[in-house]
Amino acid sequence: MTKELSPNRHTRTSEAQSARRDRFAQPNQAARRGRPPVWLVAVSLLLLLVAGALVLGGQQQSQTVAANPGASADGSGPGYVGGINSAAPYKRYPSVTADSEGNFRFPVSAFSDGKARFFSTALPDGKTISFFILRSSDGVIRAAFDACDVCYAAHKGYHQEGDTLVCNNCGQRFPSAKVNDVRGGCNPVPLTRIVQGDSVVIRLADLQTENRAENGQPLF
Numbered sequence: 001m002t003k004e005l006s007p008n009r010h011t012r013t014s015e016a017q018s019a020r021r022d023r024f025a026q027p028n029q030a031a032r033r034g035r036p037p038v039w040l041v042a043v044s045l046l047l048l049l050v051a052g053a054l055v056l057g058g059q060q061q062s063q064t065v066a067a068n069p070g071a072s073a074d075g076s077g078p079g080y081v082g083g084i085n086s087a088a089p090y091k092r093y094p095s096v097t098a099d100s101e102g103n104f105r106f107p108v109s110a111f112s113d114g115k116a117r118f119f120s121t122a123l124p125d126g127k128t129i130s131f132f133i134l135r136s137s138d139g140v141i142r143a144a145f146d147a148c149d150v151c152y153a154a155h156k157g158y159h160q161e162g163d164t165l166v167c168n169n170c171g172q173r174f175p176s177a178k179v180n181d182v183r184g185g186c187n188p189v190p191l192t193r194i195v196q197g198d199s200v201v202i203r204l205a206d207l208q209t210e211n212r213a214e215n216g217q218p219l220f
Helices: 007-035 038-065 204-209
Strands: 105-106 117-122 126-134 142-149 159-163 162-167 173-175 188-190 194-196 199-205
Touching: 105 117, 126 199, 142 199, 199 204
Parallel strands: none
Antiparallel strands: 105 199, 117 126, 126 142, 142 188, 159 162, 162 173, 194 199
16 A cells, blocks of 8 residues: 655755755855855956056156265266156255366266266256266267257256267257267257366356357247
């Protein structure tokens, strides 16, 4: 004889099984509810990577900017080779002061690598003038203001690319061997320099009197 379950008993058995399934399912559902979506985790990781890259880039930029201040004319400072970066209009150059005779003296040996060294100095009237010195491709020590007769009002000056000086304002290019010899247009305005033994001498008086464009306006 087949024993049949009563409908009530069958119902109670199904309800008990459903209750057990619910008890096991609830922790998993809760865990899924507490776990962030995969796309959110991926976005968060990407943002962390971007933030880390920005911080690292800022540190490197701070180190680069901090290299120029405090550099000395004798080449002992870390920022002595300044102002040769193509992304550096409105640059900060090593500041130099004249000696008791009104002269700026630089060692000739500091320019043996052909790189232009850019400097700034404050004149007695409060103006700050920028200039550069380099040994050109023909072996001559040359000097010029960091300005030209055309673009001087922009105060962007020059940077060096290989053996060429490039105007930061208009992009015109000039061979190093033409510096100090050619004037006009976007050529760097020549600055009188004197080589005395092992020193390159720039006179404060020349900085003051030669600080002018062809139209008579001061470069700085």
